[in-house]
Amino acid sequence: MPDSGTTLLWQVIRQDDNGNHYRVGRYATRDEAQKVVDSLDSRGRQRLYWVERIGEPAH
Template sequence: MPDSGATLLWQVIRQDDNGNHYRVGRYATQDEAQKVADTLGGRGHKQLYWVERISEPAR
């Protein structure tokens, strides 16, 4: 996948019913990440989804 140059500072995290955490994806905006988390969380499964900010890499 080519580098689009976008800075992906927001990630969606999933916690399953055993307490394991997985990164679902990275997104450019908090709003975009929250929409994904809300959509996934609304599917009626036991998993919990939330949004976290990723710190910017040092340049």
């Protein structure tokens, strides 16, 4: 868990079957966020996950 001084600049987004987007979590590094996406993708569910830098236009 990040300390209170850590800036969380990366987020994992999930898109459901209806095209709705949900934030799964926020992370300090892109690598950390990508590991979460990889873990979620490996579960075999039919959902789309990706990493975005906070403040960038939506995917």
